[in-house]
Amino acid sequence: MTPDAVIFDIGNVLIEWAPERYYDRVYGVDRRKALFAEVDLDGMNTSVDLGAPFRDLVYETAEAHPTWRAEIRDWHDNWIELAKPAIEHSVTLMRRLRSKGVAVHCLTNFGVESYAYAQTQYDFLNEFDVEFVSGRLKVIKPDPRIYEIVEEDLGVAPDAILFTDDREDNVATARARGWQAHHFDGPSGWAARLVAAGLLTEEEAKP
CATH class of the missing domain: 1.10.150 (DNA polymerase; domain 1)
Known part of the structure; x- marks a missing residue:
């Protein structure tokens, strides 16, 4: 899908x-x-x-x-x-997805004040369609409840969500809920997954 x-x-x-x-x-x-x-x-x-x-x-x-x-x-x-530097290829992928009309969100373990500060330092953090920030929600990954909140808020079927995270336990919980999930070990692998999912062309997925 x-x-x-x-x-x-x-x-x-x-x-x-x-x-x-x-x-x-x-x-x-x-x-x-x-x-x-x-x-x-x-x-x-x-x-x-x-x-x-x-x-x-x-x-x-x-x-x-x-x-x-x-x-x-x-x-x-x-x-x-x-918390530096930005991973520029990942930022490029995020922006190319959005330029094609793909809904792009974040699901992050982050404090309320530290996230607000990070948004003043990294402009791309202001570009998500919806932000799911643990400090605001009072629950952190990999607690299944935070994934449930995402599903409830977005109204998207679990198998229609593609999620990437650098921690295996967070990815495992997403998969257990039926999400498509990718263990992030570098932007090139994530780029390939986005191409395989039909969201970007190989050219669009380049740095």
Whole structure:
């Protein structure tokens, strides 16, 4: 079936998400490893993705770990350095789909404030037909409920949705619901999947 809607994840699909790379560069690999071992930054980030106030939670976490106060505050204060650069070929694919009248949405684990900020830095984040942002919905992938919300909102049959995500567990949940799903491991593979789905020509899928 040719999809009626295409849904992009954002982190590591449209924008590189690499906190470790930033901390390695600014503080050094050894200090980064010690920080990530001692402080549950992933858990903090998950809470933000579930709708917790971005700055407040990061700063509270920093105060709870004064040895790492500056490093933890960077998660908020220099957040854009953790989420860069854009994956340009993916952005091109998104825009070519939209230029052909294909409905293009996002389904992303992202905080409310951090997503709003990212939209000021990456103009393409303002171009989706519908945005499904976990922080707004208070539920994150791969919880099946967030996929159900997408189906309810769009009114599109599950097998008419084509979704890409860089995480296997998120892709697996989509497939379990009957979605067409692609595990993103680079834009060239995603481009080929869009061609195979009949949404783009090979020429349109080029960078």
